[in-house]
Amino acid sequence: MITINENYLKLNASYLFSEIAKRVASFQKSNPSKEIIKFGIGDVTRALPKVCIEAFHKATDEMASEASFHGYGDEQGYAFLREKIAQWDYQAHGADISADEVFVSDGAKCDTGNFQELFSQTLSIALPDPVYPVYVDTNVMAGRTGEFTQGRYGGLTYLECNRDNGFVPKVPETKVDCVYLCFPNNPTGAVITRDQLTQWVDYARRNKALLLYDAAYVAFIRDPKLPLSIFEIPGARDVAVEFRSYSKTAGFTGTRCAYTVIPKSCIAYDAKGNGHALHKLWHRRHTTKFNGVCYMVQRAAEAIYSEEGQRQVTETIDYYLRNANLIRKELSALGFSCTGGENAPYVWVDAQTDSWKFFDMLLEKAGVVCTPGAGFGKCGEGFVRMSAFNSYENVRKGLERLGKALQR
Amino acid sequence: MITINENYLKLNASYLFSEIAKRVASFQKSNPSKEIIKFGIGDVTRALPKVCIEAFHKATDEMASEASFHGYGDEQGYAFLREKIAQWDYQAHGADISADEVFVSDGAKCDTGNFQELFSQTLSIALPDPVYPVYVDTNVMAGRTGEFTQGRYGGLTYLECNRDNGFVPKVPETKVDCVYLCFPNNPTGAVITRDQLTQWVDYARRNKALLLYDAAYVAFIRDPKLPLSIFEIPGARDVAVEFRSYSKTAGFTGTRCAYTVIPKSCIAYDAKGNGHALHKLWHRRHTTKFNGVCYMVQRAAEAIYSEEGQRQVTETIDYYLRNANLIRKELSALGFSCTGGENAPYVWVDAQTDSWKFFDMLLEKAGVVCTPGAGFGKCGEGFVRMSAFNSYENVRKGLERLGKALQR
Numbered sequence: 001m002i003t004i005n006e007n008y009l010k011l012n013a014s015y016l017f018s019e020i021a022k023r024v025a026s027f028q029k030s031n032p033s034k035e036i037i038k039f040g041i042g043d044v045t046r047a048l049p050k051v052c053i054e055a056f057h058k059a060t061d062e063m064a065s066e067a068s069f070h071g072y073g074d075e076q077g078y079a080f081l082r083e084k085i086a087q088w089d090y091q092a093h094g095a096d097i098s099a100d101e102v103f104v105s106d107g108a109k110c111d112t113g114n115f116q117e118l119f120s121q122t123l124s125i126a127l128p129d130p131v132y133p134v135y136v137d138t139n140v141m142a143g144r145t146g147e148f149t150q151g152r153y154g155g156l157t158y159l160e161c162n163r164d165n166g167f168v169p170k171v172p173e174t175k176v177d178c179v180y181l182c183f184p185n186n187p188t189g190a191v192i193t194r195d196q197l198t199q200w201v202d203y204a205r206r207n208k209a210l211l212l213y214d215a216a217y218v219a220f221i222r223d224p225k226l227p228l229s230i231f232e233i234p235g236a237r238d239v240a241v242e243f244r245s246y247s248k249t250a251g252f253t254g255t256r257c258a259y260t261v262i263p264k265s266c267i268a269y270d271a272k273g274n275g276h277a278l279h280k281l282w283h284r285r286h287t288t289k290f291n292g293v294c295y296m297v298q299r300a301a302e303a304i305y306s307e308e309g310q311r312q313v314t315e316t317i318d319y320y321l322r323n324a325n326l327i328r329k330e331l332s333a334l335g336f337s338c339t340g341g342e343n344a345p346y347v348w349v350d351a352q353t354d355s356w357k358f359f360d361m362l363l364e365k366a367g368v369v370c371t372p373g374a375g376f377g378k379c380g381e382g383f384v385r386m387s388a389f390n391s392y393e394n395v396r397k398g399l400e401r402l403g404k405a406l407q408r
Numbered sequence: 409m410i411t412i413n414e415n416y417l418k419l420n421a422s423y424l425f426s427e428i429a430k431r432v433a434s435f436q437k438s439n440p441s442k443e444i445i446k447f448g449i450g451d452v453t454r455a456l457p458k459v460c461i462e463a464f465h466k467a468t469d470e471m472a473s474e475a476s477f478h479g480y481g482d483e484q485g486y487a488f489l490r491e492k493i494a495q496w497d498y499q500a501h502g503a504d505i506s507a508d509e510v511f512v513s514d515g516a517k518c519d520t521g522n523f524q525e526l527f528s529q530t531l532s533i534a535l536p537d538p539v540y541p542v543y544v545d546t547n548v549m550a551g552r553t554g555e556f557t558q559g560r561y562g563g564l565t566y567l568e569c570n571r572d573n574g575f576v577p578k579v580p581e582t583k584v585d586c587v588y589l590c591f592p593n594n595p596t597g598a599v600i601t602r603d604q605l606t607q608w609v610d611y612a613r614r615n616k617a618l619l620l621y622d623a624a625y626v627a628f629i630r631d632p633k634l635p636l637s638i639f640e641i642p643g644a645r646d647v648a649v650e651f652r653s654y655s656k657t658a659g660f661t662g663t664r665c666a667y668t669v670i671p672k673s674c675i676a677y678d679a680k681g682n683g684h685a686l687h688k689l690w691h692r693r694h695t696t697k698f699n700g701v702c703y704m705v706q707r708a709a710e711a712i713y714s715e716e717g718q719r720q721v722t723e724t725i726d727y728y729l730r731n732a733n734l735i736r737k738e739l740s741a742l743g744f745s746c747t748g749g750e751n752a753p754y755v756w757v758d759a760q761t762d763s764w765k766f767f768d769m770l771l772e773k774a775g776v777v778c779t780p781g782a783g784f785g786k787c788g789e790g791f792v793r794m795s796a797f798n799s800y801e802n803v804r805k806g807l808e809r810l811g812k813a814l815q816r
Contacts, residue, residue, distance in 0.1 A: 002585045002618040002676040003528040004684050008692060043479035048471045056468045056704070063663070064461045066799075070662040071451040106514055106664075106699070113697035117549070120411040137696050141525070177410045210410040254478040254703040255471070256514075268410040276412050284416060288545050289521035291514070294702055295662040296464070391474075 007141050012148040016375030020359075027363050037398035039327070039386040040369040042186070042346075044251045046319060048300070049312035052250060055303035059296040070295040075287045077104025077259070081298045084305035085259055089244070095231035101263050101279065103286055104301075106293050108216045108245035108258040112180075113138040114289075115212060115241065115260070118281045119178065119268065126157035127180040128169055130187055130376030130383075132214070135180040151378045160379050161188060167339050167348065168192050171203040179204070181230075182214035184221060187376045187385040188348040189324075189340015194227050201230070204239035210268065210278075211240040216258075219249040219317050220324075221343045229261075237263040241278065248345065250304050250313055257293055257301045320345050323395045324388035330399045331386070334406045345388040348373070358384055365405035368398050415549050420556040424783030428767075435771050445806035447735070447794040448777040450594070450754075452659045454727060456708070457720035460658060463711035467704035478703040483695045485512025485667070489706045492713035493667060497652070503639035509671050509687065511694055512709075514701050516624045516653035516666040520588075521546040522697075523620060523649065523668070526689045527586065527676065534565035535588040536577055538595055538784030538791075540622070543588040559786045568787050569596060575747050575756065576600050579611040587612070589638075590622035592629060595784045595793040596756040597732075597748015602635050609638070612647035618676060618686075619648040624666075627657040627725050628732075629751045637669075645671040649686065656753065658712050658721055665701055665709045728753050731803045732796035738807045739794070742814045753796040756781070766792055773813035776806050 020040060028036060048056075062068040076082070082099040090097035105111050113134050116123075123144060127135050129152075136153065139145055146154020157176050159169035167190035168183075181200065183192040204211050213230040221228055230240045242261045246252035262282055267275040304313050321342075328341030331349055341347035351358035355372035362368045362384075371387070373380030388395070428448060436444060456464075470476040484490070490507040498505035513519050521542050524531075531552060535543050537560075544561065547553055554562020565584050567577035575598035576591075589608065591600040612619050621638040629636055638648045650669045654660035670690050675683040712721050729750075736749030739757055749755035759766035763780035770776045770792075779795070781788030796803070 001616040001681075003531060004676045004678055004689060005526055005528055006678055008526070008689055009678070009684075011692065045474065045477065045479065047474050047477050050472070053468055053472045056471075057465060060461060060464045060468065063456045063464075064458070066453065066455050069453065069455050069659075071453065071659075072661045106702075109699045110697060118413055118416070120413055123411060134696060141693070141696070208409040251477075251479075253480045254700070256699065256702045268412045270412055270414055270417070273409075276417075281412060281416055284419065285549070288542060288549070289518055291517045291664065292662075294514075294664045294705055296704070297702055 005141070005143075007143040010140055010145065010147055010153070011137060016372070020369065020371065023360065023363065024369055031367070034367045036367050036369060037394050037401070038369045039390065039398060040371040041387055041389055043253050044248060044389050045391065046251055046316050048251050048255065049304060049309065049316065051303040051306065051309040051312055052300040055299045056296050059299035063296070073292045073295060073298070075290050075292045076283065077102065077293060078295070078298050081302045084302055088305045090229060090231060090261070093228050093232060095229045096237065097231055097261055097263065101261055103260045103262065103282060104293050104298065105258050105260060105286075105290065106256045108214065108243045108247070109134055111243050111258060111260045112212065112214055114285070115282070116142055116144070117285060118278060123178050124157065124176045125178050125180070126159050126172060126176040128161050128182065128185070129158040129378055130161060130373060130380035131180070132182060132186050133376070158377070161185075161190065162379055163337070163350070166190065168196055171199050175207050176209060178210045178212065180212045180214070182216070184217040184344035185340070186217065187346055187371070187373065187380065189344035189346035190348070191221065191223070191226050191343045194225070194233070197227055197230060197233050201233045201236045201239060205235055208269065209239065210266070211236075213240050213242045215242055216245040217248055217344055218244060219313065220321060220345055222321065223343055226343060231261070231263070237265050239266065241266060246301050246304070249317075250301070251316060252301070255297055255300065257297050319392070320388045323390060323392060326395055326399065327386050327388060330403065334403065341388070347386040347388070349384050349386055351382055351384050353382070355381055355384060362402065362405065366398070366401040368402055413549070415551040418548050418553065418555055418561070419545060424780070428777065428779065431768065431771065432777055439775070442775045444775050444777060445802050445809070446777045447798065447806060448779040449795055449797055451661050452656060452797050453799065454659055454724050456659050456663065457712060457717065457724065459711040459714065459717040459720055460708040463707045464704050467707035471703065481700045481703060481706070483698050483700045484691065485510065485701065486703070486706050489710045492710055496713045498637060498639060498669070501636050501640060503637045504645065505639055505669055505671065509669055511668045511670065511690060512701050512706065513666050513668060513694075513698065514664045516622065516651045516655070517542055519651050519666060519668045520620065520622055522693070523690070524550055524552070525693060526686060531586050532565065532584045533586050533588070534567050534580060534584040536569050536590065536593070537566040537786055538569060538781060538788035539588070540590060540594050541784070566785070569593075569598070570787055571745070571758070574598065576604055579607050583615045584617060586618045586620065588620045588622070590624070592625040592752035593748070594625065595754055595779070595781065595788065597752035597754035598756070599629065599631070599634055599751045602633070602641070605635055605638060606641050609641045609644045609647060613643055616677065617647065618674070619644075621648050621650045623650055624653040625656055625752055626652060627721065628729060628753055630729065631751055634751060639669070639671070645673050647674065649674060654709050654712070657725075658709070659724060660709070663705055663708065665705050727800070728796045731798060731800055734803055734807065735794050735796060738811065742811065749796070755794040755796070757792050757794055759790055759792050761790070763789055763792055770810065770813065774806070774809035776810055
């Protein structure tokens with residue numbers, strides 16, 4: 001008899017986005033003429049950079065003739081892209097990463113979700129709350145948690161992110177084996193300083209722990225004092241893996257390209273205490289279960305690594321950052337305490353009331369949609385996430401409406 | 409301490425393709441002027457169909473302006489593609505499959521590799537020998553096997569494919585829970601008849617087993633009596649999942665698009681015997697660990713579902729089939745017993761000696777590279793795989809050389 005992985009039955013059904021859609025649809029039905037403005041979306045809205053479009057067309061033409069056709073490439077990506085990544089995203093910022101430590105993939109969601117496969121079942125795992133649900137759910141599916149009760153899964157260590165710690169968790173007092181970190185953070189928009197990140201690296205070195213560092217929103221960092229990569233921190237090469245994506249950097253949410261960096265010196269252990277290079281284990285996983293990213297997509301990603309490419313990417317990110325800054329400024333002026341919105345596309349707003357009540361109020365009074373923080377974990381209760389991925393005109397219009405609705 | 413999934417240590421390092429590369433390089437070094445002809449490759453060589461190139465350019469242009477830009481799509485694929493798949497690939501051939509039973513992905517390698525995640529650890533698994541290594545290795549990684557000894561992993565049921573059964577395994581006399589099947593087969597090129605496939609479906613229904621049916625090479629089937637899909641067999645909807653790919657159908661090995669069909673009536677069980685729809689479980693897996701296929705790639709795949717698209721795809725496949733038929737004919741004339749090469753791109757040649765000895769002999773005497781069958785499993789010993797993915801001119805030249813080298 002074919003029997004299922006019963007860990008799937010433990011998964012708390014995430015009603016967040018379907019519940020939002022339901023409430024929005026119901027409001028729209030009652031108010032058919034009302035234009036709804038969405039601050040809830042984590043998806044980009046601006047066109048692909050011109051350099052990417054050009055590279056795409058050129059690579060597509062190569063596929064049209066046998067002499068320049070590309071079939072299977074290396075699963076870990078073409079050298080032309082991996083070398084640019086190592087040079088432009090790491091070496092140029094003082095991080096000692098080489099091209100063969102980069103694995104190109106079709107998404108940071110896939111990579112952060114799949115990476116746990118490399119580890120034992122008995123791993124103790126720490127992750128932030130609020131959190132990007134993929135880190136949690138993939139470990140539930142793998143059987144590393146207990147049941148879901150009172151908003152949390154048994155067996156996980158939740159790192160509470162709140163106003164007291166500026167939404168950057170401190171290192172735990174207990175030992176854990178594996179820690180998920182994400183900066184600039186989704187959903188809070190918080191960033192981590194060099195000192196804070198150094199504490200995490202030191203913690204990991206002390207405890208032979210591993211840091212899984214999600215830097216999908218790195219392109220939004222403008223403050224030169226903030227670290228762009230965990231590999232700028234001394235000693236991180238031995239205890240950290242970094243995930244990055246072109247989704248937000250270059251508008252690739254519908255184009256799909258990302259990468260994971262695994263330094264060759266990063267080690268995990270077997271039960272006897274022998275060390276094994278994670279690079280080698282992931283290489284085996286990646287070549288067995290993945291077959292590389294579309295050639296044209298890799299050429300399009302490569303195109304951002306040029307002076308003109310960087311200018312175009314920066315221009316798009318600046319556009320979103322102007323939105324984010326405006327959201328933060330206007331909501332702060334209305335008396336709401338805000339995190340993020342600087343060096344990040346998300347503004348995390350203290351709603352001063354229940355997440356969903358605030359959501360309903362904004363929808364009804366202003367026709368504005370946000371994302372209730374409770375959907376990201378227990379510590380998200382009482383907050384909402386406002387996203388900068390929108391047109392500037394919509395953001396202004398939405399904020400005007402919010403101003404009228406929330407005036408006291 | 410961060411500890412590894414020790415099942416990875418059980419993996420028998422696959423030296424097949426690296427060993428081939430090593431021997432070829434060594435030969436080339438000793439014979440620098442000799443042109444080597446490769447019959448060893450499982451990768452397409454012909455350009456993308458024109459309809460796909462056009463669709464790619466058009467979709468790329470859409471991404472260049474905000475009004476027609478596409479961000480995240482549904483993880484399971486765009487409706488425009490799923491509907492065409494259901495209509496053209498299934499309903500048109502009498503298989504009752506609807507669009508929402510299709511999950512678009514970036515490769516059949518990924519899907520066949522990931523699908524085992526849905527199942528319990530105690531599953532008894534049967535798979536063919538010789539076999540596409542992904543089915544085996546992903547179950548080893550998941551911990552469903554014992555150690556590798558004498559060419560096989562403990563705990564797996566190997567379905568021996570040999571001349572006696574025409575390289576189509578009979579249903580086992582014992583009960584297993586899950587069976588991997590692949591037709592047209594890689595590496596043997598064997599095909600399965602409607603009667604034979606019906607026996608497998610009946611076996612699965614009798615034993616509440618699941619059939620994982622890999623039809624990646626379906627486009628090569630020309631004999632109208634052969635089933636194209638397992639869902640043409642009555643009752644299969646309850647006990648089978650089918651994997652397909654555009655890699656060989658439309659030359660997408662470097663473009664990346666595939667799909668998996670899971671009928672809503674296909675059920676697996678929990679330990680208490682309650683049924684759960686696999687469709688729902690995979691939907692959860694797919695939406696949690698995957699983020700959809702590149703928009704332009706999905707538009708390119710869609711383009712083959714038109715009269716002109718089908719004409720272009722058929723023309724390319726016909727080209728490879730002419731190669732395959734020629735390889736089979738010439739090697740048969742030289743006295744070698746051959747399978748495949750009709751309704752399949754691979755010819756499975758009885759080498760009448762050790763696989764690697766034959767490989768070395770062909771390389772040295774004819775400058776021709778094949779794939780030693782032993783690399784696909786114990787039952788592959790004594791065979792080599794010859795691939796039709798090449799130019800017709802190269803195939804003719806290679807066969808001429810083989811003719812001279814193998815004449816008796």
